[in-house]
Amino acid sequence: xxxxxxxxxxxxxxxxxxxxxxxxxxxxxxxxxxxxxxxxxxxxxxxxxxxxxxxxxxxxxxxxxxxxxxxxxxxxxxxxxxxxxxxxxxxxxxxxxxxxxxxxxxxxxxxxxxxxxxxxxxxxxxxxxxxxxxxxxxxxxxxxxxxxxxxxxxxxxxxxxxxxxxxxxxxxxxxxxxxxxxxxxxxxxxxxxxxxxxxxxxxxxxxxxxxxxxxxxxxxxxxxxxxxxxxxxxxxxxxxxxxxxxxxxxxxxxxxxxxxxxxxxxxxxxxxxxxxxxxxxxxxxxxxxxxxxxxxxxxxxxxxxxxxxxx
Ligand code: RRO
Numbered sequence: 001x002x003x004x005x006x007x008x009x010x011x012x013x014x015x016x017x018x019x020x021x022x023x024x025x026x027x028x029x030x031x032x033x034x035x036x037x038x039x040x041x042x043x044x045x046x047x048x049x050x051x052x053x054x055x056x057x058x059x060x061x062x063x064x065x066x067x068x069x070x071x072x073x074x075x076x077x078x079x080x081x082x083x084x085x086x087x088x089x090x091x092x093x094x095x096x097x098x099x100x101x102x103x104x105x106x107x108x109x110x111x112x113x114x115x116x117x118x119x120x121x122x123x124x125x126x127x128x129x130x131x132x133x134x135x136x137x138x139x140x141x142x143x144x145x146x147x148x149x150x151x152x153x154x155x156x157x158x159x160x161x162x163x164x165x166x167x168x169x170x171x172x173x174x175x176x177x178x179x180x181x182x183x184x185x186x187x188x189x190x191x192x193x194x195x196x197x198x199x200x201x202x203x204x205x206x207x208x209x210x211x212x213x214x215x216x217x218x219x220x221x222x223x224x225x226x227x228x229x230x231x232x233x234x235x236x237x238x239x240x241x242x243x244x245x246x247x248x249x250x251x252x253x254x255x256x257x258x259x260x261x262x263x264x265x266x267x268x269x270x271x272x273x274x275x276x277x278x279x280x281x282x283x284x285x286x287x288x289x290x291x292x293x294x295x296x297x298x299x300x301x302x303x304x305x306x307x308x309x310x311x
Contacts, residue, residue: 003290007041007267007301009244010160010187012096012122014041014267017257017301018285021190021248021269022047022100022125022164023220025279027077029086036093038279039286043090044269045083047100047127047164050108052079056132056212064200064209067252068221069272071194072132072212075102080112087120096122100164102130106145110152117157123188124159129166131196131218138196140166143176150184160187162246167192167227171234178238188244190269191231194218221272225250229263236264236306254288261289261301262308 005017019042025031027046035043055076064070077083080101087097099121103109109126116124128140128149139145140163154161163186168174181189198219200209208215228249235245247265251257252273260268273281298304 001294001297001299003293003298004300005286005289005293009246009267010123010162012160015095016041016282016286017261017267017289018251018282019267019269020044020274020282021271022098022127023073023271024275029089032086032090033093034279036090036095039282040095040279041267041282042096042098042122043093044098044125045086045100045121046077047075047102047130048077048080048083048112049075049102049104050080050111052082053077058211060210060212060217062200062209063276064219065221065223067250067272067276068219068223069275070198070200070210070217070219072210072217074132074212075130080115084115084119087116091120098123098125100125100127102127104136106148106152109149113153113161117159121159123162125162125164125190126153127164127193129164129193129196131166131194132212134213138166140177143180146177146180150180150186154184154186162186162188162190162244164193165189165191165231167195167224167231167249168234169227174231174234174238178235181239181243186243188246188266189235189239190246190248191235192224192228192249194220195224195227220249222250222252225256225259229259232260232263232265233308251285254285254290254292257285257289258292258304261304262306264306264308266301266305
């Protein structure tokens with residue numbers, strides 16, 4: 001049986017179901033070029049800000065258990081102008097480049113969205129969920145601010161604009177967010193970001209494991225998969241196929257990717273797998289997904305998407 005994992009996000013074709021998530025190994029040009037040479041179906045760039053940032057003090061990333069990370073990177077990036085330039089240089093890899101942006105004010109979000117509309121990026125992901133900036137709440141948890149952000153930053157030109165969302169844990173929040181996404185014609189969502197403000201303790205050292213924010217950081221990896229799947233399922237039901245969905249959170253193997261496909265994701269992004277395994281992860285994940293599709297007699301992503309059965 002010939003199986004295709006080709007898909008699309010907001011009409012932008014992706015040669016396979018798996019690409020990187022903004023976060024690990026996507027900040028410098030060298031790292032982005034490695035993603036270009038890898039089997040990642042897109043090149044998602046590190047979330048950028050108006051000015052370059054060094055990020056939070058170290059240690060700021062810890063391996064906590066076999067397939068989990070806790071980090072509080074604090075948005076280290078080279079500043080948006082560099083990523084505008086990279087989007088052009090990276091075109092030679094023949095796959096979509098996805099910009100990720102975060103402002104400290106709504107005006108900054110607006111300026112960044114504007115700037116990338118004129119870049120060579122194929123899609124613009126607005127990061128509404130960075131959990132690691134001291135004194136700044138995650139905009140995705142403040143629906144009033146979210147409305148202001150959407151009325152400013154979307155629809156600034158022809159490129160599809162998406163939202164990177166934090167995990168929600170209550171159906172009412174999925175309802176409110178879905179209404180906003182539909183009202184403002186958001187083209188895609190990426191859910192979920194890491195689970196913010198979690199604490200891991202080293203009992204032997206009687207210490208936190210990362211330095212910023214008294215040890216609080218974003219948790220990622222296999223523990224967060226059920227939360228990510230629930231968010232994908234919730235938005236898939238509510239957005240009724242009008243908005244593409246990137247599933248993100250705890251995808252460590254092809255079976256995990258297949259579960260996101262059943263829940264309704266159009267494609268998946270991987271962060272922790274990339275950090276732990278390196279750029280070889282994309283080929284392994286795609287092969288594992290194909291095996292699962294073959295087992296279930298699905299030959300395309302479209303055939304399998306959302307085919308979760310209920311008891
Ligand atoms: O850089 C970070 O600390 C970071 C960001 Br921007 C984000 O969106 N999610 C995350 O877990 N870390």
